[in-house]
Amino acid sequence: MPPADHEGVSLYVHVPVCARACPYCDFDFVVDRRPDVAALLAAYGREVADRGLVGLRPRTVYVGGGTPSALGPDGLAALLSALGAWFDLGGVEERTVEVNPEHADDRLFEALARGGADRVSLGVQSFQDPVLALLGRAHTGAQARRAVVRAKSAGLRTSVDLIVGVPGAPARATCADLRAVTDLGPDHVSVYALTIEPDVPWQALVRRGRRRLPDPDAQADDLARAHARLERAGYEHYEVASYARPGARSIHNLGYWSWRDYVGIGPSAASARHEGGGVVRRSNARGLSAYLAGAAPAVERLGPEAAAREAMWLGLRRLDGFDRAALARRFGQPIAFVDGVLTPLLASGLVVRAGPRARLTPGRWLFHDAAGRAILDPGDAEPVGGG
């Protein structure tokens, strides 16, 4: 019998380098065309040793960024073998590496396969050159198509990231992207509406009249379109932003929405440990230089109630929702607490009960934040610094 969703530990490794900066991105990265792989690996190794993580037996491994493929085939091979040396990877069910299309050549995929990776997440974003130009991406639509084909022929499971609702994109660009995806047939698709955070360079471009801010109605159209087309093509819409062929859901990502413990290595990476009904979350310092200098992580402790609320909010990102009794058990709460929090959502029709589970009402997944506002209680979470 396979383990339950919340069992096991997910391992995440953050590779904080990119060959160039994308104007919409707020992830933690530095722009470096020739990253110092040895220094980075040494820093990871220090963190693993300091935190006593040697020998950890994760259920999934995910190498993300940044741009892991910017490390090159040799760099990635070295990283994967280092992970094998530090951790016990015998029970790993899924091993994913993020790859940018401009790096996706046969040599890279061979290196990944040799290093034990079985899945690649391709940072396609779009197959349309004008959209890629708006997004400031380094690859072309043709490169993106080739990347999917090559990954598949290298025997890797594939996931494609798409960004929709890009203001200024040609008419029907999203339709064309969705057609390209269904033609190429990756195992998994993630669809994100372009989000512009307050402090990203896109804002400066807006001020200079070179970009516009996204139109939420156009984004709603695109997201609804993606849902319809991908489901029609045989993908299951299993999380707000995630679609998978049957059996191809991301085990790693499901862990985040199923209250699994996770361990994050590298700058800005987060770890969460469930203990005594609550959650202790550790977030490494942002910025490669701060990380290399050994800056202290931020630690947040959620008591059982706050952790349960957070878990309900996260659990509802899965379109099949969560098992109310399982959640109550995991956070040491009576089921009445869970049902009490859900009451206004059930009353407003945003959430329904389906047997033991609670889930967003079909067709209402575009209102997950509204559910979050109903569930979360700003008074509960008290961040604790240091440690």
Place this chain on the structure above:
Amino acid sequence: MPDSDPKLPVEQARTRSFCIIAHIDHGKSTLADRLMEATGLLGERDKRDQYLDRMDLERERGITIKAQSVSMPYAARDGTIYRLNLIDTPGHVDFSYEVSRSLAACEGALLVVDATQGVEAQTVANVYLALEANLEIIPVINKIDLPSADPDRVREEIEEVLGIDALEAIEVSAKTGQGVDALLEAVVDRIPPPSGDRDAPLRALIVDSWWDAYRGVISQVRVMQGALRPGQTVRFFATGRTYEVQQVGVFAPEAVPLSELAAGDVGFLVCGVKALADSKVGDTIVLADDTGAEPLPGFVDIQPMVFAGVFPTDSKDYPALRDALEKLSLNDASLRFEPETSEALGFGFRLGFLGLLHMEIVQERLEREYDLDLITTAPSVEYRVTTNDGTVVAVDNPAKMPELGSYTKIEEPIITARIQLPEGYLGPILELCEKRRGVQKDLRYLTAQRVQLVYELPLAEVVFGFYDQLKSLSRGYASMDYEAAGYRAADLVRVDLLVNGEKVDALSMITHRDTAFYRGRDLCSKMKELVPRQQFEVAIQAAIGRRVIARTTVKALRKDVTAKCYGGDISRKRKLIEKQKKGKRRLKAVGNVEIPQSAFHAVLKLDGT
């Protein structure tokens, strides 16, 4: 206590009491400073700019609100020492009654006109008040140091517009001090000394009063006859209350206690009055046992003309708002407040003001001095409504206007507005007055370029941004003063704002039937900008009774979702959602629609057309 200030003479013949009449910014306060300096009252060391304006706020606005007077010893060229009583007057239309009471304490007035600007409407209004009070008016042409000064033109204007002989106008520069000596000589020569029998029964006029944290109420008085002395028992006519005189004296500029204030003197009185409202400007003080006494003429118990609801943004601040209002009213007898409850805004107060400036000042002081975050509803006036059974009720809150069909008549307050402007702006200003339902009473050329308009206007039309429009249409050159001119019946209706069918009481407005449609439409479109999109469509309607006259729709929100949420995002995104939730708590729920505070200012933002 000194028997008297040795520097100040006590004889009536050597006393001169006068005030300064000027338009805002024409230099009244600076001139007062110069006079105090020239008489040695204000040394270089303790010189503060514009000593008479006590409060920062006044300094910022360039307006003197609290009348404040000083007594100055002046050694004239003839070798005689005089006591000059300078009586400060408030300088805005909202305070014309207080101006008239200040004038009643004087024998003369310095009419200060800016040599670069000429005569303004407000100056005209105050000159009329001074003439009514039979004051000797000395025209003073100020700012002659400026390159653009044109004293000859201004002299002509004073003669043409005001009908005052300006041949002997004194040219001064309050800034440099030029001409101030000549002005002081003119004060002594031309302004008559006070009269009044010092042995007659006491009659003292209250010119101003204010609250002092240590002494209680301090009254500024002009003794018209008889004398005020510590130990006397006096009676305030309007309230009938009696007090024992504790102290009398003058400001020079700090308080100097004296053994008496006799007929012709101007000074302060401390007698244990507890509430400012008990020492009303214009009231008469007599000896308690003088039972047959008649009051001095001219007393009016002034009533507020403009009303607005004031609500704390955070309902927890209600007690703090109440305390602040109580403290403010200690020093502002014309401020009225009473509790008000709004379905939309919760608990607050309905405030009554003398006028728009007064309202702005109070609002600003509440926010600045008491650090309160407030929602102020659109200003309203007090209507007289005759209900079906013939009773007349006063309604100062649009939300409380009786339903259509339950009344036979609504009357609204009318003002007479005197507007002066360069003739080049006449067209747009006439249009503005007509649009605001004005009735033209007079239009005349004061000079070849200067026009004076007299209009009767509904006060309600004036409180809706009229003054701002007047200023913007004339690039700031038009000036206006107004006085109450009774009530008049009008075809008025209450326009309600409905959000998804629910009436928002704080946004109801009273308007003329002819403009109801436009105002309703404007209000709906303003609200559309201010009401955030919700998960469902929100209908915003303006209605008269049950009849909808305008409608807009806030489209339903179609997407309310975070794009991605993985391990590294969870903490930050959760906090973002929690922050949104906190923000939502500050929204006011009307039915199931959440409305931000800013929407309650929507009525204020209508341009009134």
